Amino acid sequence: MKFCSSCGAPVRLRIPSGDSLPRHVCDQCGTIHYRNPKVVVGALAEWEDRILLCRRAIEPRYGAWTLPAGFMENEESTAQAAARETWEEACAHIELGAMYTLIDVPHISQVHIIYRARLLDLDFRPGDESLEVALFGEKDIPWDRIAFRTIALTLQHYFDDRRKGAWPFHNLVIGAPPAPGPRP
Amino acid sequence: MKFCSSCGAPVRLRIPSGDSLPRHVCDQCGTIHYRNPKVVVGALAEWEDRILLCRRAIEPRYGAWTLPAGFMENEESTAQAAARETWEEACAHIELGAMYTLIDVPHISQVHIIYRARLLDLDFRPGDESLEVALFGEKDIPWDRIAFRTIALTLQHYFDDRRKGAWPFHNLVIGAPPAPGPRP
Numbered sequence: 001m002k003f004c005s006s007c008g009a010p011v012r013l014r015i016p017s018g019d020s021l022p023r024h025v026c027d028q029c030g031t032i033h034y035r036n037p038k039v040v041v042g043a044l045a046e047w048e049d050r051i052l053l054c055r056r057a058i059e060p061r062y063g064a065w066t067l068p069a070g071f072m073e074n075e076e077s078t079a080q081a082a083a084r085e086t087w088e089e090a091c092a093h094i095e096l097g098a099m100y101t102l103i104d105v106p107h108i109s110q111v112h113i114i115y116r117a118r119l120l121d122l123d124f125r126p127g128d129e130s131l132e133v134a135l136f137g138e139k140d141i142p143w144d145r146i147a148f149r150t151i152a153l154t155l156q157h158y159f160d161d162r163r164k165g166a167w168p169f170h171n172l173v174i175g176a177p178p179a180p181g182p183r184p
Numbered sequence: 185m186k187f188c189s190s191c192g193a194p195v196r197l198r199i200p201s202g203d204s205l206p207r208h209v210c211d212q213c214g215t216i217h218y219r220n221p222k223v224v225v226g227a228l229a230e231w232e233d234r235i236l237l238c239r240r241a242i243e244p245r246y247g248a249w250t251l252p253a254g255f256m257e258n259e260e261s262t263a264q265a266a267a268r269e270t271w272e273e274a275c276a277h278i279e280l281g282a283m284y285t286l287i288d289v290p291h292i293s294q295v296h297i298i299y300r301a302r303l304l305d306l307d308f309r310p311g312d313e314s315l316e317v318a319l320f321g322e323k324d325i326p327w328d329r330i331a332f333r334t335i336a337l338t339l340q341h342y343f344d345d346r347r348k349g350a351w352p353f354h355n356l357v358i359g360a361p362p363a364p365g366p367r368p
Binding site for chain 2: 001002003004005006007008010011018020021024033034035036037038039071072073074075076077078079080088098099102104106107109111128169171173
């Protein structure tokens, strides 16, 4: 951020009076520009013993598999966001269940939320942001080509909980991945 | 938003190609400015059969009582935000428990999250944003002076769950309050 979105003057990064963190402050009109974490919401939709995955047609992680999920929009609930993203990415009709995982990803200032869901029919197809959409049983999950760690973690808990026959809500935190360094 | 925060040129509200919602778009540098819901996080801290409330020293709802809570910052987890806000508003030392309520407030584009917590000592005092901080038993809760509906709802569930002796995670949605209209 270089300019004030209210008046167009240059902004300066400084700690406002009464605050404890640096913010982009406009000295011309006084606006303080806050930046806050973003919420990503999606759905884990079941059809019998298989679950719905989408192969990404966009960056990041073009070509990798994921649960349908995306940035929550203003003026919607997390449940509405989960259903909307499932429709946009997989054109799938679902009945939403309970919130299943909430995973903090502080190093990228995101909170990832996945709802459980039931696929209502097999009339799904790739939306604009997907190359393909398919159902996977546990043994067929492409673990080495899952797009995001929060999605892999949600899938691991899902298959684990399915074996146990219990579906607790999982609140987890993911740290930064290890930096790629010189290998010994 | 009137000006591009990247280049300072005026922005225009239009639906970008491939999108479905109007965004503030800069036609000079091409930046699309997204706006997303904000996450508010706080803690319901117990001391024996009482819970910690703060009386607000800031707007909105100056003078009303609330659980310590505030906007989640970039690069922190929801749990870190809950502990930080409890420290800032009540200077209270807590041990954080499980995430307890997540309440969608779509008409103001917010998600409110409250963790359960255990107060570690009685050495609390008002932070800069509080007029006073105090412990309340169920019968003393100032229900008509609770600052926000999400806080009142969380407190109602808390006392209800305490009677039942079970602490499920609650995922709820709050709609817009009825518009003030002419009274009959």
